[in-house]
Amino acid sequence: MLRVMDRDRTVRISVARTTALVEEARARQGTSPTATAALGRALTAAVMMGLDLKDDESITLRINGGGPLGTILAIAESDGTVRGYVGNPEADLPEKYRGKLDVGGAVGTDGFLEVIRDMRLRNPFVGRVPLQSGEIAEDLAYYFTLSEQIPSLVSLGVVIEPEGKVGGAGGLFVQALPGADDELLRVLEERVLELGPISHLMQEEEPVKLVERIMGDIPFDILDKREVYFRCRCSLDKVASIVTALSEEDIQTALAAQGCLEIYCNFCGEVYVFDQDETRRLREGAG
């Protein structure tokens, strides 16, 4: 993941290649092609927005348009890690046309895109905009422009291979800062459109090469460069604290049905299993 700015500090470009992390999310959660594309776009957007974070801050992207996928959640940390899930990972729709997944239809447009910036000590900042197309990139561009007053060109894409795996994934933000020259923006936009879908570019191109193709002879500086990963924050300790907080009735129902307590992490697919004795010990310990 890379962020650059022109020498006049009026245009900011962020590029990320997220193929491996989106494929990891797919493999862990068994998402359908359409769900993989939607989740992959959200994970990519969130990890790129994470470039704005300091130390232990985090950013959450939440999308719910009332479509068959349900809520899509992606949470990024300042260290280039991101996690996320889709409410209905198996939901899928027929392609809009050959090779074009119907992400907009699967997400829906009857709802909002929300951005929650958790700045730890201060109150979280929450911004929300009504969904425009459910395709996520267009919705995020609308969010940046309306909620953060940063006119932005947003491109997000995921290529799904015939067997359902992720062949390429990536994102591109071109953002106009105060004082940006209209002519410069027009040239950059033209070059981005000429490049074609970001997901295909990311199958072969290094992020820095992509920036060079967009910037051409415009001098720029690299502001930030970092690796990106899918990483969940769940742990046995966190799950144990959930076990102590559940109602006795829920615990007894689960133990009676399965003989043990199984807690599934939506983000990474990890299953935590507690047998009767462990469950009792945890709850008595919390006593």
Ligand SMILES: [Zn+2]
């Ligand atoms: Zn997890």
